[in-house]
Amino acid sequence: MRFRPRCDQRANCGVLFFVFLVPSTVVNFLWYASSNVSPNARKPLPSAILWQTSVDAYNMSLLNEVTDFTTLVDKTDFRFLINNRRCDDAQDIFLVIFIHSAPDHFQKRRAIRKTWGQERHLVDDPLRIVFMVGEVQGRDDVQKALERENYIHRDMVQGNFLDTYKNLTYKHVMGLKWVTYFCRQAKYIFKTDDDIFVDIFQLVTYLKGSSGLAPPRGLIMCFLIRNPYVKRSQRSKWRVSFKEYPGKYYPPYCAGWGIIMSPDVVFNLYLQSTQVPYFWVDDVHVSGTLAQRAGVNHVDFTNKLSVTEEEIFEWLQSPKLSRPYLFGHPDAEVDTIYALWNKTYWYYKRTGSRR
Known part of the structure; x- marks a missing residue:
């Protein structure tokens, strides 16, 4: 991997002492407009025959080629309202x-696109990023803004289910579905949230150093939550009734803000999602129940993912230029994302190190 980072930031990050200029919105718009087709243009789906002979990890013959594309868990009228086949190139x-x-x-x-999510940072190890969203109800202004955003960036995927807590499993499985149908050539798959910072250079170096250019089969690596109680409190937004989940404990599952998977795991989880009743706590359902049914054993990545907000701010405020954390803490503010990126970029620029 040849390191060629470029830094974009906002002026009010505060913690750091340098400013980098960003390409203008106009230039970005012209580039995307010239390199992407009309949003209404639809490419045909691959044929079932090609599916069976394309990538070993994805045995598409196990899926119902007539109904699967329009099915999402128990939803039989599924469709992509916005879709971008970002891996076709x-x-x-x-x-x-x-x-x-x-x-x-x-x-x-916007913060992710302007910081760690810029695909051009990785010259020799191609990266693709897509944002998964659900449907907006009664907010035409938000939907139109989403469509404008997608017209410029071409990195949105939207499904026809309401974007709510109770529908997070649809969103998670839609991500697995999108990779299964549109990005089967990816060697590693990473699921995260939009409030997380990732040192993308260190992540790629770590994956290549620990597993090589291609991951071992059966890889699912995450902050592992073991034997967790089912939340029954009326005050919890994650409260689950006995009817929804009768057990006292969930199976071991991944914290959803950082899950690294091999292609066969993505496909097997997606395949299991077509056979198991819907459960709305997505991390439990996908990385717990479905993983258990698929016979997948988790790799605990806690030592890399576990970092507190206090540790992050201590690192940001330190005058020493020390190695960045691989990940930021969950629920990070936008300003924190920018500040983490700026110091991370400066670290690699000054040291030339990616380890």
């Missing part, structure tokens, strides 16, 4: 990242 993609976002999180998506 490359035979080899090292990492594809699908990011859970909410329709009105415009600033969070």
